[in-house]
Amino acid sequence: MLRISKLTDYGTIVLALMARDPLEIYSATDIARRINVALPTVGKVLKTLARADIVTATRGSHGGYSLSRLPSTISIAQIIDAIEEQPFGLTECTSIAGLCMQENHCRVRANWMRINQSVRIALENLTLGDLVAETVQSTATQIQKVPLPKIDAQKLEENHEHGCS
Amino acid sequence: MLRISKLTDYGTIVLALMARDPLEIYSATDIARRINVALPTVGKVLKTLARADIVTATRGSHGGYSLSRLPSTISIAQIIDAIEEQPFGLTECTSIAGLCMQENHCRVRANWMRINQSVRIALENLTLGDLVAETVQSTATQIQKVPLPKIDAQKLEENHEHGCS
DNA sequence: ATATATAGGACAATTATAGTCCTATATGGC
């Protein structure tokens, strides 16, 4: 797949709309109408975002949702973490029986983890502010060829202990 | 999700094994036994990789698969493209009815596309060679904060014409 | 009180993925 789920995609659209007036309160009904997505679906996204404290809910009439923080302080990684069910990562740390022992497999896994880490860092540095910017600002993130830091042997050990194959 | 499929994961493991002796011929049976994955599954992966000309098949007895090119010239992006069914991208370029007209939605989509592009470039620069390296070499790829190039207005137009919402 | 909101969980339908199997074709050795 290598793809964020539709719900997360909706999440970015919803948040982008809210980012236009970062201090305003938006009801789920309002947002649903404005982005043209069904109310129950938008509601689900907003509830999830509220649980992660990315938006703050106000109940009752005249209630709704508002951004908990300014757009430039909400990272794309946080949004993904909030809505995606499985933990972040291009590859899964699965324990296929007997694979963990194979040096070959283990090495590939370790290098995948580092690739994951790079992508993760990129998405941590990108914010909701960047997402709504006319063009992505100079504070945005790009990937380029540079030396990777030394491998962290301790971290790899930890992965093993947690059943990483 | 934001995750490569298991089949693609197997693909990297298979190729990593083959990369240890880049000129040798490996039968599907042999590979299946050595990486401890069921034969039909390994076969499926290898057939797919052969179609993309990443490995070359030799039929008949004493036949098998061998790498078509040296590990350092096979990019991770190529492997993903070969095995994943859907085109590369963190976000899908879906046409949800009536969303394409909304400036807000369109802007978010455009910026997502650029994020995709960054990740794509990273995976194009990483090779099978890097994946089997003891530690990822200095030729490997990391993501860091740098200015993004100017937006390519022409490309964005093309996306629109192809029904991108 | 009542209308308007969100909270949280349960549910059904759809879709994607994984894995297997079957038949056809090619090659080397006897």
Place this chain on the structure above:
DNA sequence: GCCATATAGGACTATAATTGTCCTATATAT
């Protein structure tokens, strides 16, 4: 030529993930 061994390609099934919806409970303003 015949047989064992390999891959080619597609079909098919079972499983899992995802989506989207709905229901009931709770909170708030008028």
